[in-house]
Amino acid sequence: MDNTTEGLAHTALNGIAPYFTMFPLSFPYAILKERAREGEWVLDPFCGRGTTNYAARLLGLPSVGIDSSPVAVALSEAKLVNTTPERVIRAAEEILEEVPVPAEVPEGEFWEWAFDTEVLAVVCRLREGLLANCRSHARKALRALLLGALHGPRGKTKRTYFSNQCQRTYAPKPNYAVTFWKRRDLRPEPVDVLGIIRERADRYFGGERTRGRGKILRGDSREEAVYRRFPAGASGAIRWVVTSPPYYGMNTYLPDQWLRLWFLGGAPEVAYGAEGQIRHSSPGEFAAQIRRVWMRVGQVCAPGAQLVFRFGGIRSRKADPLEIVRLSLEGTGWRLTELRPAGTADAGRRQALHIARTDRAKEETDVFARWEG
Ligand SMILES: C[S@@+](CC[C@H](N)C(=O)[O-])C[C@H]1O[C@@H](n2cnc3c(N)ncnc32)[C@H](O)[C@@H]1O
Structure with a gap:
C-alpha cells in the first residue's frame, strides 16, 4: 500500500x-x-x-x-472550503471594519499575561465578527486559520502566533501558565495580527488546487x-x-x-x-x-x-x-x-x-x- x-x-x-x-x-x-x-x-x-x-x-x-x-x-x-488567500484576508479586513471596537474583552490575570492588550482587542473583534456571521467559505477558512494562530510558541526570530509562549496543540491551564510567564518574566508582546493572517492565508490556501x-x-x-x-x-x-x-x-x-x-x-x-x-x-x-x-x-x-x-x-x-x-x-x-x-x-x-x-x-x-x- x-x-x-x-x-x-x-x-x-x-x-x-x-x-x-x-x-x-x-x-x-x-x-x-x-x-x-x-x-x-x-x-x-x-x-x-x-x-x-x-x-x-x-x-x-x-x-x-x-x-x-x-x-x-x-x-x-x-x-x-473553496476560497483564495485574497478572499480570506478581505474577510478579516471586512470584519475589522464591521466591528471597530470589541463589545467584550475577557479580563483577569491570565488574559493580561496571555495576550498583548492591543492584540487581544483585535482578536476579540475578529471573534465577534465571526460569531455574528461565519457563513461564507472565506469566513470559515479565516475562523480555522485564527484557531491555529491563537496560541503557540513565541518563536525566536518571528512571531507566528498571537499569544505569549504556549503549547500549540492544547490550551494552557491558566494558573500554571501565569506562574510560568511570571517566573520567567515573559511579558506578552505586540504582534501584527493582520500580517500573521496574510502569511497563513497564503500558506494554507495559496497552493490548494483541489475542490x-x-x-x-x-x-x-x-x-x-x-x-x-x-x-x-x-x-x-x-x-x-x-x-x-x-x-x-x-x-x-x-x-x-x-x-x-x-x-x-x-x-x-x-x-x-x-x-x-x-x-x-x-x-x-x-x-x-x-x-x-x-x-x-x-x-x-x-x-x-x-x-x-x-x-x-x-x-x-x-x-x-x-x-x-x-x-x-x-x-x-x-x-x-x-x-x-x-x-x-x-x-x-x-x-x-x-x-x-x-x-x-x-x-x-x-x-x-x-x-x-
Ligand atoms: C481520536 S479523535 C479523531 C481525530 C481525527 N482522526 C483527526 O485526524 O483529527 C476523536 C474525536 O471524536 C470526537 N467525539 C467524541 N465523542 C463523540 C461523539 N459522541 N460524537 C461525535 N464525536 C465525538 C472528539 O471530539 C474527537 O474530535
Missing part, C-alpha cells in the same frame, strides 16, 4: 491548526487512494480536525464528517438526529468509513481546547464539560457506546461498505483495546475482516505521539470491517 502522501502537490491546508490525537494524512489517504472509486462517499463519524475529509478532497471524493466538539467542526469545515465537496456536521454520532442532516445523495451511499474513535481513557477533548472554545463563543475559562462526548467509565460501557456509533453508521452505508479505524488505548487505563474493538463490532452488521498493527510505518508521526504529555499511548491497531447488515 502506498503509505505516503509524497508526490502530492500541496497538502498544507491539512495543517491549518493542530488537534489532539489527529492521525497522519497518509492513513486515510493511502486507503482511499488504493481502493475508493470515483464519486464514492466517505464518512468520518469522529472527524476531529477533518483529516479523512481532507484526504477525500485530495482524491476528488465527496465526504461527510461528524464531531461533537465545536473546535473539531470548525477545523474540519475549513478542510472543505472540497461534502459537509461537516456538529453532532453526537451515537444519536440518530445527526444522520438525518446528511447532504443530498450521501445517506445510504456511504462506501468508506475511515475514522478513529476516542482512545479509551482519552477524554479531555473539550477542557484541553478551552481557549479555542472561547474563540468559538464559549466562556473565557476552562470548560470542564464533556457534552456529546463518548463516556469512558468502564471498558464495557465505552465499547457499548462505540457500538452504537457503528450501528448508526451502518444505516447510512451502501451494501459492502468498508469501515477502517485506528484504535488504541492509553497506558494509565487498564483495558485491552482489542477486546474493546471486538465488543464494539459484535452484532452490529459489521464483519471484522482484518486487524493490522499500525506499527511505526509513520515513525514519529503516529497518532499515539500526539496524545497527552503524561499518558503515553499503547500500541495502535488498524481495524478493517465490511458492512453486511
Whole structure:
C-alpha cells in the first residue's frame, strides 16, 4: 500500500491548526487512494480536525464528517472550503471594519499575561465578527486559520502566533501558565495580527488546487438526529468509513481546547464539560457506546461498505483495546475482516505521539470491517 502522501502537490491546508490525537494524512489517504472509486462517499463519524475529509478532497471524493466538539467542526469545515488567500484576508479586513471596537474583552490575570492588550482587542473583534456571521467559505477558512494562530510558541526570530509562549496543540491551564510567564518574566508582546493572517492565508490556501465537496456536521454520532442532516445523495451511499474513535481513557477533548472554545463563543475559562462526548467509565460501557456509533453508521452505508479505524488505548487505563474493538463490532452488521498493527510505518508521526504529555499511548491497531447488515 502506498503509505505516503509524497508526490502530492500541496497538502498544507491539512495543517491549518493542530488537534489532539489527529492521525497522519497518509492513513486515510493511502486507503482511499488504493481502493475508493470515483464519486464514492466517505464518512468520518469522529472527524476531529477533518483529516479523512481532507484526504477525500485530495482524491476528488465527496465526504461527510461528524464531531461533537465545536473546535473539531470548525477545523474540519475549513478542510472543505473553496476560497483564495485574497478572499480570506478581505474577510478579516471586512470584519475589522464591521466591528471597530470589541463589545467584550475577557479580563483577569491570565488574559493580561496571555495576550498583548492591543492584540487581544483585535482578536476579540475578529471573534465577534465571526460569531455574528461565519457563513461564507472565506469566513470559515479565516475562523480555522485564527484557531491555529491563537496560541503557540513565541518563536525566536518571528512571531507566528498571537499569544505569549504556549503549547500549540492544547490550551494552557491558566494558573500554571501565569506562574510560568511570571517566573520567567515573559511579558506578552505586540504582534501584527493582520500580517500573521496574510502569511497563513497564503500558506494554507495559496497552493490548494483541489475542490472540497461534502459537509461537516456538529453532532453526537451515537444519536440518530445527526444522520438525518446528511447532504443530498450521501445517506445510504456511504462506501468508506475511515475514522478513529476516542482512545479509551482519552477524554479531555473539550477542557484541553478551552481557549479555542472561547474563540468559538464559549466562556473565557476552562470548560470542564464533556457534552456529546463518548463516556469512558468502564471498558464495557465505552465499547457499548462505540457500538452504537457503528450501528448508526451502518444505516447510512451502501451494501459492502468498508469501515477502517485506528484504535488504541492509553497506558494509565487498564483495558485491552482489542477486546474493546471486538465488543464494539459484535452484532452490529459489521464483519471484522482484518486487524493490522499500525506499527511505526509513520515513525514519529503516529497518532499515539500526539496524545497527552503524561499518558503515553499503547500500541495502535488498524481495524478493517465490511458492512453486511
Ligand atoms: C481520536 S479523535 C479523531 C481525530 C481525527 N482522526 C483527526 O485526524 O483529527 C476523536 C474525536 O471524536 C470526537 N467525539 C467524541 N465523542 C463523540 C461523539 N459522541 N460524537 C461525535 N464525536 C465525538 C472528539 O471530539 C474527537 O474530535
